[in-house]
Amino acid sequence: MGKAAAARKLAAAAAYGGGGLSVVGASLYGVLRVEAMIARRAIGNADDRPPDSSGWYGEGRPGPAINIALLGDSSAAGYGVESVQDTPGAHLASGVVDGADRRVYLRSFAFVGAQTRDLRRQIDRALTLEPHVAVILVGANDVTHSRRPSESVRLLEVAVSRLRDAGVEVVVGTCPDLGTIKPIAPPLRQVARLWSQRLAAAQTIATIEAGGRTVSLGSVLGPAFGSSPADFFGPDRFHPSAAGYASLASVLLPSVLAAVGVVPVEDLVPEPARGEAILPITEAAVEAARIPGTEVDAAEVGGATRGTRGRWVQLRRRRRQPEAEVEVPQTVEGEPAPNA
Numbered sequence: 001m002g003k004a005a006a007a008r009k010l011a012a013a014a015a016y017g018g019g020g021l022s023v024v025g026a027s028l029y030g031v032l033r034v035e036a037m038i039a040r041r042a043i044g045n046a047d048d049r050p051p052d053s054s055g056w057y058g059e060g061r062p063g064p065a066i067n068i069a070l071l072g073d074s075s076a077a078g079y080g081v082e083s084v085q086d087t088p089g090a091h092l093a094s095g096v097v098d099g100a101d102r103r104v105y106l107r108s109f110a111f112v113g114a115q116t117r118d119l120r121r122q123i124d125r126a127l128t129l130e131p132h133v134a135v136i137l138v139g140a141n142d143v144t145h146s147r148r149p150s151e152s153v154r155l156l157e158v159a160v161s162r163l164r165d166a167g168v169e170v171v172v173g174t175c176p177d178l179g180t181i182k183p184i185a186p187p188l189r190q191v192a193r194l195w196s197q198r199l200a201a202a203q204t205i206a207t208i209e210a211g212g213r214t215v216s217l218g219s220v221l222g223p224a225f226g227s228s229p230a231d232f233f234g235p236d237r238f239h240p241s242a243a244g245y246a247s248l249a250s251v252l253l254p255s256v257l258a259a260v261g262v263v264p265v266e267d268l269v270p271e272p273a274r275g276e277a278i279l280p281i282t283e284a285a286v287e288a289a290r291i292p293g294t295e296v297d298a299a300e301v302g303g304a305t306r307g308t309r310g311r312w313v314q315l316r317r318r319r320r321q322p323e324a325e326v327e328v329p330q331t332v333e334g335e336p337a338p339n340a
Contacts, residue, residue: 054091055329078112091249139175170212218292254318
């Protein structure tokens, strides 16, 4: 089965509540569960809580503030670093401050070990913030725990739909390529790569159908991650290092700025020379899963949202923003709502 067909089948299975046991078939399921248990023991238990990136950024910048909800797993929370300035939340909020010239209030609801099924309770809390944009990083734990991909995709679509119904813009960083994780041994490593790529493509389809946009994380942090894993992995060889989280945030930042309406003039029009194009959704989803930093968002062709091959989407490779000075978040005691 081709990658586009597999992604389409997986997303369709999620939409209708069906789907096979896994994208690799039931015959390997038992082997994968054993390998996953071994990998999790090698990685260890993530008992330490990462620094909390929640708070105010951009003191002295004009208001009203941009409210950001950070949802998902340890990659969103920043597990493995000791300084809050090394967390992806602090990098992302500081980048939005610099790019939008606005104050930012970021609240992290992510926690270590979260799976897609945990988004519901995170959103319960996040909606009280009335965020302008929600950034979701989830999926890796679904793969290492051998969750049914169709179920993970269905739950993500429900989560994105709920946020969009509340008027929240949504940016999903799709499942990273887990074939780069050293504690995951063959045959799980090869299957994890296939599984995570197909899950990422299906996450893209589900997110777009629900009204959000996606950014592919691919080999987690781009080409530098694959060539220098010692620099970008943390001590457990599973979670990113401080440099890794900085790179992850830099991949997400341009799309978060676009979601809140801050787009550089040079990025207003797609550039074919950069590989940007209007494509059918499944073709774009598979293409995005291959190349880190690729954004996929809904589009129209001749006023129509769909063609004979499905929904039209825009595939963008937005330019990275200059690295901003990372701030330490400020806590304003007695501030009941971050909308002032």
